[in-house]
Amino acid sequence: MSSPAVLRHHAEQQFAEELAELSKADGMQRPPNWKLSPWAVRTYLCGGPLPNGFQVSAKYIGNVRLIEIAVATLATDRALLLYGVPGTAKSWVSEHLAAAIAGDSTLLVQGTAGTDEGALRYGWNYARLLAEGPSEGALVVSPMLRAMKDGKIARVEELTRIPNDVQDTLITILSEKTLPIHELSTEVQARKGFNVIATSNNRDKGINELSSALTRRFNTVVLPVPETLEQEVEIVQKRVAELGRALELPAEKPAIEEIRRVVTIFRELREGVTSDGATKVKSPSGTLSTAEAISVVNGGLAMAGYYGDGVMRGGDLAAGLTGAIVRDPVQDRLVWLEYLKTVVKEREGWKDLYRACMSVV
Incomplete structure (x- = not known):
């Protein structure tokens, strides 16, 4: 039996209801000793509606x-x-x-x-x-x-x-x-x-x-990195919401614009070019993965909840962003500073994030 005090339940415990509904709706052939058919396993991973109207959540967002x-x-x-x-x-x-x-x-x-x-x-x-x-x-x-x-x-x-x-x-x-x-x-x-x-x-x-x-x-x-910005934003938004509930963070659900800013920064630094293709940028030594973007946003929620008014803003993200990007205190810091001054500073509506990041870099 799982305890409500456990920080993170195993998948079969956390999604027990979905697995049970899938099992009831699963009329397809199952390989020997499998709990579900391959069709139901795919549905469990990728999400979708069942014939009875029950909605299975997506665990993996990407190439089905x-x-x-x-x-x-x-x-x-x-x-x-x-x-x-x-x-x-x-x-x-x-x-x-x-x-x-x-x-x-x-x-x-x-x-x-x-x-x-x-x-x-x-x-x-x-x-x-x-x-x-x-x-x-x-x-x-x-x-x-x-x-x-x-x-x-x-x-x-x-x-x-x-x-x-x-x-x-x-x-x-x-x-x-x-x-x-x-x-x-x-x-x-x-x-x-x-x-x-x-x-x-x-x-x-x-x-x-x-x-x-x-x-x-x-x-x-x-397993590749998410193909598009929107796909990666969706992944980060979903996982942050799940983690926020599990950790009981006293903050409001983050605005999609803030998540989009974090993901955009990570993707541009990963790919070495801005999203519009107009400006080449240097890439830092770290991977800047989707998992790290989730951690940055989650950390921003904690900052906003415990030391702010509960609404996540650029200032709550600045330290987490800098920590994720600057792994080498010399080379990565130069890359981050250059990106802040040539991209973030010039982007409309991003001045607050620029000032917050410059104060901690």
């Missing part, structure tokens, strides 16, 4: 075909790799896919340079191992092993941060759908419904690249 490819992949014997720049909702999509397909998004392995084989295979309770020797009771079940036993989706975050020799642990799991436990002279065979969703940032390319043997076992879906 990418979601369809991801869902279809998970219905086959190939694993899914979600790839792209930081902040393009890879983890978000991964969580919601697992919630819709398996009803459980918690079977998660966080990839780091220190991730060992035990995180992907199994470990041992060493106190019991010394007392009893190798036994079922001494075995520590990993999320991957649990997913295999239960026929669910295992999630691996930041796969390319895991050392190569540990990555290759997945080869037998993905190809044979079997995990040998040599110490017990046994093996675990995956139940129908088992699969793996991994994520990777393109900025990690070259850290621990996947071997060709492992790459062949994944179908890669690249």
Whole structure:
């Protein structure tokens, strides 16, 4: 049971009503051990009305075909790799896919340079191992092993941060759908419904690249940055509203104009040119992703709610914008100052934001 005091519920808890309505309306064929059909999973991710009039909210705003490819992949014997720049909702999509397909998004392995084989295979309770020797009771079940036993989706975050020799642990799991436990002279065979969703940032390319043997076992879906300004504004507006409710911020819903200003700045600095194509600008070292835009607006709401009159304005956004853009205190500061003086200062209706940003840069 979920608690109302929890800061962030798992997807299957937060959207339990939508999943239940989809299940009732879902008359399509479901792959073995799936909670929903591929049609219903797509609807859950991308949103839309059900025959009974119930409206399913969109969890992913973007190219629907990418979601369809991801869902279809998970219905086959190939694993899914979600790839792209930081902040393009890879983890978000991964969580919601697992919630819709398996009803459980918690079977998660966080990839780091220190991730060992035990995180992907199994470990041992060493106190019991010394007392009893190798036994079922001494075995520590990993999320991957649990997913295999239960026929669910295992999630691996930041796969390319895991050392190569540990990555290759997945080869037998993905190809044979079997995990040998040599110490017990046994093996675990995956139940129908088992699969793996991994994520990777393109900025990690070259850290621990996947071997060709492992790459062949994944179908890669690249999640891009939002195609248009309006699409990105919609994403930021939706997520900020959800986070504001969860955090109970004492501020009014942000004006769409303020969100549009933040998103416009991020897109122009990312692309190196103003939205009208008239002025080239330098790009800072950071990614300036949609996720960071959400954080900036959310921080502005907190500033307005706790230290202002509850209405978010340019002054509430200035510090967050500067912090997101200026990662290198020398080079990025120069880029930001130049953009403020040549673009923000000259843009009609943006003088308040210019003054606020200049006061903190």
